[in-house]
Structures are given as structure tokens and as C-alpha cells.
Amino acid sequence: MTMKAVQLQTTGGPEVLSLVDLPLPQPGAGQVRVKAHAIGAGGPDVLIRNGTYKWMPPLPAIPGNELAGIVDAVGPGVSRLAIGDRVLVSARELPQRGGCYAQAICVAESVPFVLPDTIAFDDAVSLGNFQLALALLASNGNLPAQSILVPGAAGGVATALAQVARSRSLRVIGTASTAEKQAFAIENGVTDLVNGDVKTLPQQVMALTDGRGVDLAFDHVGADLFIACLRSLAPSGMAVSYNILAGPPSADVFDELRKLLARSLAIRTFSIHAVDADITQRRGLMEEAIRLMASGLVRAPRAMRMQLAQARQAHELLDSGGTLGKLVLIP
Helix, strand or coil: CCCEEEEEECCCHHHHEEEEEEEEECCCEEEEEEEEEEECCHHHHHHHCCCCCCCCCCCCCCCCEEEEEEEECCCCCCCCCCCCEEEEEEEECCCCCCCCEEEEEEECCCCEEECCCCCCCCHHHHHHHHHHHHHCCCCHHHHHHCCEEECCCCCCCHHHHHHHHHHCCCEEEEEECHHHHHHHHHHCCCCCCCCCCCCHHHHHHHHHCCCCCCEEEEEEHHHHHHHHHHEEEEEEEEECCCCCCCCCCCHHHHHHHHHHHHCCCCCCCCCHHHHHCCCHHHHHHHHHHHHCCCCCCCCCCCCCEEEEEHHHHHHHHHHHCCCEEEEEECC
């Protein structure tokens, strides 16, 4: 028996992705097979495809870091899961990243997360962003906070951040570049929108917060935006850099901190890979994300659905930034 999967033999643009027939995997001892119902497509998949991911799997590779479906076969010795269980597979739990752009995947029975019936498969593949958001919001040691700043508030991680923050009654100040993205940001938890101009962002944030600033600012762009985030912080606030899409700041960051010395500010660089070796913390964050979604305190952003065979077109959209919400591949 065979299955369909999307594979790359070499790295490059969307054209390197090919729909292939592979043998249907059979679970070994202690393994389960999960039949995919929904597959998440996102930024890490693009990094695998173009060969720039720091945790690159060996070629030929199957991209994909989230797969939700049903256990349809179990190997000898399996006791935790049973055929028919609804589960989520996250590549953060696998020995190497990727592997989820496939109609089925075999994994150790300790890997999948059990999904309650209240979480649809399409929604489940957004849970990784909520896991990440929970870790980001703990960047300041879970100290009390009143407000956060989320530039690019219509993005996948940003909307998860906004929703988790709102579940904790925090004020969420965000930026979004178009009317459509602004509406999407508000729909997903942003309480106040400001102009994203880095020259005026701090003044706008201070005006909204009566001169206090925000307790946490989450920057995925870098460059001048990171400095604007620093200047938007309240006393003892923290700026968290979780990506640098535009490169590092050209200004002297330490000099900027000294200029703002009276505020006693902090900086953290963040990667979810910091918990790669901490199984309890990593899985605990995902279990908390599942609990929040199951209880209705957060909800997955609306999904754009495409067929697995349309993976190339999906990556063209990812490359262009032409998606709002989660991009979900249907096998």
C-alpha cells in the first residue's frame, strides 16, 4: 500500500516540492500510525524548503510540523493510545523537524497529544502557535503585567499572543498594515491599534498608556522596530526578540538601554528550541494550549484550506505573505 506525501530532493523555491507516492508506513513496536485529517503549513516549512532552517532534516525531506488526525494502526506494546483516538502530532516532539506533509505518519506512542472532541482538526494545527505564545508570555518570569505590544498583529504567532494575553485580561496594543489585517487583528484579540511607523510608535504607545508604556513588547522584525519597542516599554519592561526578519538593529542597543536607564529595561532573545531538552515544560505548554482552546478561552484563527497536492501554491502564498490565519493542507 502507498500514500501521498510532499517531498523535496533539493532545497529552493516552491518548485522543489513534489507530490510523491511512498510506502504506507507501518508502526513498529511502541509506535502508532496517525492518519492525517489536517496538516499545518507555516514559516518553519518554508525554512526547511529553502534549506535555511537551523534544525534542517536530511534530504530527501518531507516538510510539515503539525498534523492532526486519527490513530488508525498501533504497533506491539502500545498501551497509551488506541485506534480511533483523535490526536495532534507536533514535530517539536520528533527526533528531527518536518515529516508532516503526508497522508500518514508513524511516531512513538509518547509523541501525540490527545485532542478533545471540542477541537476540530483544522483548529488543532494552530495549537503550536499558542504553545509558542504561552512560552513568549512567560519570558519575564510570569511577573505581573498590564499590557503588551505586538507589532504585525495579524500574524500567526501574533494572533496567538493577543488571544492568550486577552485570556489573562491584558491590554494588547498592535500594529497592522492594511484594513483587512487590522480587522483580523481586532477579531483575534488586539484591543488597540496604532500606526506601525517606527518613528512614532513609542509616542503612540505612551499616549495610549498615559505615559507608562507596555510591560512586554514582542518583536519578530528587528532593525529599527526593535529600538522602537524598547522605547515603548514601561519601567522594568522587557523587549523580546523572537525573530529578526529585517536583520539586527543598526543602533547600539546597549547605548539605547543606557539612555533609558531610569526605566531599568530588559531584553530577551527567544526561541522555542530553548525547551527542546525539557520534555515536561515543552509538553506542558502544549497541554495548556489545548486546555485553553478546549475551554473556549482562545480559538484558532480562521483557516485557509488547500489540498495537500497544492503544496507548491501554498508555499507561494507563504512566500508572498498572502495569507491571513492558518494555512491548512487537506490530505
